[in-house]
Amino acid sequence: MVDLATKSLLHDKLRFVITVSGVAFAVTLVFVQVGLFMGLLDNASVTIDHISADLWVTSRNTPNVDFAHTFPETSVQRVRSVPGVARADNLIVWFMTVNLPSGAQEGTLVYALDDFRRWNIPWNVESGDLDDLKRGQYFFLDGSAVKRYGAFAPGEYREILGQRMKIIGRTKNALSFTTTPISFMDFERAQKLSSQQLSNRTTYVLVKLAPGADAAAVKAEIARRLPYNDVYTRKEWATRSRNYWVQSTGIGLNMYITVFLGCLVGIVVVAQTLYTSTMEHIKEFGTVKAIGGGNLDIYRILGKQAAIAAVAGFLLGALMSYAMRPVIAKIDLKLIITPQFAAIVFVGSIVMCLGAAMISFKKVASIDPALVFRG
């Protein structure tokens, strides 16, 4: 079977390149915009995803993990008494001010726990022993702080809320959505540092369920016993934390608009090139009709050309996006492209190109085969 669609498409190489570039542009834009967005959102819940808690108890209406509010630390006792709870511990997540050697002030998001190992946080320790945190005015600092604080090394000191604290360890990949560097210290140390707000207070209670416990039932019982708190499963809390940034800031809307514009540009480029190509090949399509072909034969040709442009454009766009990942990683941003996301973009590319070909379909339907007799 002679493949007129492919041969005709590849015959005009420049037009083919333009069409594919249009699709690749749209695909790259969607991959990069959504990938970066997903990378940012991943930061918004990265600690929740890694902490091995099944349930999180928060103060009422806490919008996301970074913006914590306090409640009495004794609440943890009531949680521990709920059947089905294997373990419950207080966690403080609190913003504190750091004085740098340069005299500048910066912020740090402190995660404070009594036993870090039990809750799998920090999950990527480059240096230091977490058990040493209890031994004095010590803290671990994530490597991402270099960008904000400048170079640092374990053994050095920084002032946190006016207290001289020694860096005794370094972690990796513990990021916050706001890019505020995360540090880790002992629970009581954090309460003492910010005693006015944190004395006898906590910001979260982490809950580990007993094997076989019904998460929904335990969650409901905790909520009943702590009527002024909220209780979330890990997934719910991660979603809530991410949704806060999507819904309460402009970045979600910005992402949607950019994706929409990227798709629009792709559709316009593909539609325009396919339509121009259709017009230039109108006599050929007339010939197809004259030799016995119907509109369906020509729709197949245009549809196949659109699909080829979609696949080639998708592959080029995906390649360019993957090639950008190391560059983006160098500026401490994550470009997340999951297989599911790639599959959605692939299907979207096909739909976009077929949609763009519809304009040409309309033109083809009106072709008068008698035009083949015109000079």
Next chain:
Amino acid sequence: MKVLEADNIRKEFREGRGEAVPVLNGVSLALSRGEILALEGPSGSGKTTLLSILGCILTPSSGRVVVDGEEIDSARPGRLPAIRRKSIGFVFQQFNLFPSLTALENVEYALNVKGAKGAGARMEAERVLDAVGLSDRKGYLPRDLSGGQKQRVAVARALAGNSPILLADEPTANLDSHIGVQILEMFRALAKKEDRALLIVTHDPKVRAICDRVLQIRDGLITADGLAA
């Protein structure tokens, strides 16, 4: 055996204000297998409109057309492509080859449209290209062929698939006279050999020399119907 019959064909086109402009005013003709017919007439006489109706591209405003035993029903224009596929082969003045396909592919594609696929279509395309003397040009794109060679490919495309009716629109108009005659003679020989009916619309007086019969059309009416001189 009659393979194409037209009886009292009339055709009007509507102009901008809806005024009816008559182009054919009651044309009748018949064409048998193995017969070569020339249709001559000045510009605007209705030749191309008649060719379009006989080729099932247009339907007549009134009158009766029977193509290869099937009467054309103006109320069912959707049936026309199927009749074209089964019964008609076209040769165009401008050749109308697909520029991205080789000579062989141009012929094979027409066969694909007619329903022939695979090795059978490839062999038939090769056979007709051999028949028109293009055995050594099968892999060439139209841009690499001369005008005469392009028209040979167009003739091969029309011959492919055993359509009983061959319709040619000014097939020599874009060729120099020597090549034009060669192609006409070849076309005639192949049509005769394969028992096809051939109707050639032309201005070219040399065409009548290869035809069995000549029709003169003027102002949408057949004014003369006789044996070629």
